[in-house]
Every structure is written in C-alpha cells, then in structure tokens.
Amino acid sequence: MTSATVESLVPRHATEVDLTAWCEVFGDGQREASGDSPSVTALAGRLLAEEAPAVPRWVARGDDARPVVGVAELRPQSRDPRVGFLRLFVAPSARRAGVGSALLTRIAEDARRAGLERIQATAPAGEPGEAFAHTWRGARELLRLERQEQSLDETVLRRCRDLAACPDPARYRPVYWHGPVPEPLVLAFGQAMGHVLDAPGAALQMASRQGWDREAVRAWEAQLAAGGEHVMVHAALWRDTGQVVAATVITVAGDDARDAAQHDTVVLPQHRRRGLARWTKARHTLLLHERFPCVRTVGTTVNQRNLPMIAVNRTVGYHTVHERLLVELPLADGARR
Known part of the structure; x- marks a missing residue:
C-alpha cells in the first residue's frame, strides 16, 4: 500500500503548481463521475475568487x-448545517493504494472538530466504489442514481424533431433564453423551480427552493455560470396567465465544448402528464444543437426512483451509462472498519 500525506489546501495560499494539480485531479474525477467539469483554468479562477x-x-x-x-x-449543506457534502477523487494511477482512505480519515477528523455530524457523498455502484463506501462503520445508502447520456447523433435529433411539436398549443407556448432569466419571468421561474423538490429523493440532494425570489434566482444563475458556463433554459408558459409551468436547464462550458450538462427539469403539479417535460427537453436538445454544434453529448443524473423522468429521458434519447450511490457516513461514532 502506498503511503499518502494529507494536507489542507487553501487556494489563495497554495502554490500555482499545487492549485493546478488539485484542479486537474478534481476536474478529471468530476468528469468521470458526472460527465462534465469546468476547465482547469476556470476551476482555479472560481476557487481563487x-x-x-x-x-x-x-x-x-x-x-x-x-x-x-x-x-x-x-x-456545508444549507439545508442542514450538520451535514457536509464530500467530493473526493483519486488519480487513476494512485487508486487501490490507500489514498482515498487516508483522505477520508483526515476529512472526518476535521469535520468532527468543525461540528458536523454526517458526511454525504456519491460513490460508483459496484466494485470498488461501493465497497469503499461501506468500509465506514454505519454508512447507509440513501439513493441509487443513474448517470445518463444523450448522444446528439442524427437518430436522436430526428426523434427530438418528431417530439418538438407543442402538445397543446392553445394552452401553452414555448420560451427560450440563453443567459439570465428575462426580468418579467424571474418570479414565475423561481416559483416553478421550487417544485424540483417534488421529485423522489430531491430533498436529500438540495436545499429547499420554496419561496425563491428574484435574489435567489439571480444567485442560482451566478453559481451555474461561475466557471464561464453558458446557461440555457427552455420553458413552457401557460397562455392564460404567462406563468412558467415547465422548464429544463442546460449548461455548456464553452463555444467549442463537446459535452453539455442537463440540470433541473420541472413541471408544475397541475400541468403534469401532458407531455410538457418531453416537449421542453426535445426542443431544448434541438436548440442546443443549433447554438452549440460542437456538443456531441448531454449528461444528466436521475434518481432510480424517479420513474416518470427516466421514462421521459428514454423517450428523448438518453441511455444509462453507469450507476452511483448517494451514501451517508456518520461522524459521531464513525470509524473505518
């Protein structure tokens, strides 16, 4: 087993070599786990700022x-200050050599001293990730997540063209924006995005969005775009009121990026089972392809219990790439087995 020395890293005080190396390992791990990550330069800039x-x-x-x-x-999680969300990555050449264990042991010690009670993290399903997570006494599985990808080939684009017609044009109209939410739609969009928490297991992964006001929406936009990403939203409006009743969000790292990330998709409860999620996703795929022709793949993560969204994703061409677990590790009595 290779020995590993673990140290705290404060970006503003780190050497350029260490900060670049940290961003490289983190970015590679994030892309492996989620399919997308900011560039090393963008990530370093975000940390320094x-x-x-x-x-x-x-x-x-x-x-x-x-x-x-x-x-x-x-x-630290805003929904519960006693919980921290951990992202831990080991360079491929150093895996299965105790590096992850050394990191986790040090992190647990520091987290206990900071007053945290639990750590949550994702781990690849199966060997060796699942086994590693369960070496922590008291670890429990919260969710099983599917990493899905949509390849923007002609077959998928043709399918999306077939699905791009509005399911009820007398009641709904599409709206699209690239960048900040148009000011007249900010509050309606914020109200709609609060319903992301309706999805199974969503409350385990994000803070409440109930009562999202203009400030909260603008902060959310700034966070998504912090690494220089383009933020694109396709939404459906209820013609009677102009209310945002459905929306889906995609980010793209740059004009020449080959991968995009699909984030939240939401439909208000009274407008579900009318084909709006399928419609907004299909139209968004076509708009993405038109605006960013270099993009070849769109990635997203879905809870396996969210069967309606999995069905929608299958319809617009997503397929499962791998599975991950959301696990929780207790700190009060936690210890490696």
Whole structure:
C-alpha cells in the first residue's frame, strides 16, 4: 500500500503548481463521475475568487514524483448545517493504494472538530466504489442514481424533431433564453423551480427552493455560470396567465465544448402528464444543437426512483451509462472498519 500525506489546501495560499494539480485531479474525477467539469483554468479562477468562509479542501501527496494524487472538498449543506457534502477523487494511477482512505480519515477528523455530524457523498455502484463506501462503520445508502447520456447523433435529433411539436398549443407556448432569466419571468421561474423538490429523493440532494425570489434566482444563475458556463433554459408558459409551468436547464462550458450538462427539469403539479417535460427537453436538445454544434453529448443524473423522468429521458434519447450511490457516513461514532 502506498503511503499518502494529507494536507489542507487553501487556494489563495497554495502554490500555482499545487492549485493546478488539485484542479486537474478534481476536474478529471468530476468528469468521470458526472460527465462534465469546468476547465482547469476556470476551476482555479472560481476557487481563487471564492469569498470567506472558504470551503474546506485537502490534497493527498503520494511517495512518488507526482505532487498531488488525491483531492477532496467538503461543502456545508444549507439545508442542514450538520451535514457536509464530500467530493473526493483519486488519480487513476494512485487508486487501490490507500489514498482515498487516508483522505477520508483526515476529512472526518476535521469535520468532527468543525461540528458536523454526517458526511454525504456519491460513490460508483459496484466494485470498488461501493465497497469503499461501506468500509465506514454505519454508512447507509440513501439513493441509487443513474448517470445518463444523450448522444446528439442524427437518430436522436430526428426523434427530438418528431417530439418538438407543442402538445397543446392553445394552452401553452414555448420560451427560450440563453443567459439570465428575462426580468418579467424571474418570479414565475423561481416559483416553478421550487417544485424540483417534488421529485423522489430531491430533498436529500438540495436545499429547499420554496419561496425563491428574484435574489435567489439571480444567485442560482451566478453559481451555474461561475466557471464561464453558458446557461440555457427552455420553458413552457401557460397562455392564460404567462406563468412558467415547465422548464429544463442546460449548461455548456464553452463555444467549442463537446459535452453539455442537463440540470433541473420541472413541471408544475397541475400541468403534469401532458407531455410538457418531453416537449421542453426535445426542443431544448434541438436548440442546443443549433447554438452549440460542437456538443456531441448531454449528461444528466436521475434518481432510480424517479420513474416518470427516466421514462421521459428514454423517450428523448438518453441511455444509462453507469450507476452511483448517494451514501451517508456518520461522524459521531464513525470509524473505518
């Protein structure tokens, strides 16, 4: 087993070499897990611009010439200050050598001292990720998640063209924006996005969005675009009131990016089972292809219990790439087995 030395990393005080290496390992791990990640330059810029209090971060150094072989960050959750969400990645060449264990042990110690009671994290289903998660005494599985991808080939684009007609044009009309939400729609969009929490297991993954006002929507936009990403939204409006009743969100890292990320999709309860999710997703795929012709793949993550959304995604051409677990590790009595 390779020994690993774990240290805290404060981006503003780190050397350029360490910060770049941290961003490289983190970005590679994030792309492997989620299919997309900001560039090293964008990620480093985001970390350096971060306001206090800073997110705790760590580096693991191996006993070879590579300066950083493992990285992690632990973000406090606004929905519950006792819980931290952990992202931990190990460079492929250093896996199965104790680097992840060394990181997790140090992170747990620091998190306990900071007053946290639990850590949540995702881990690949199956070996070795699932086994690693369950080496922590008391670890429990909260959700099983599917990582899905949509390939923007001619077969999928043809399918989306067939689905792009409005299911009820007398009642609904489409609206699209690239960048900030148009000012007249901010409050209606915020109200609609609160219903993202209606999805099974969503409350385990994000803070409440009930009562989202203009400030909350603008903060959400800024967070999505912090690494220079383009933010695109396709929505459906109820013609009688102009209310946003459905929306889906995609981000693209740059004009020449080959991958895009599909984030939230929401339909208001009284407008569900009318084909709006399928319609907005299909139209959004076509608009994405038109605006960013270099994009070849769109990725998203769905809870396996969210059967309606999985069915919609299948219809517009998504397929499952791999599965992940959302696990929770207790800290009060937690220890490696």
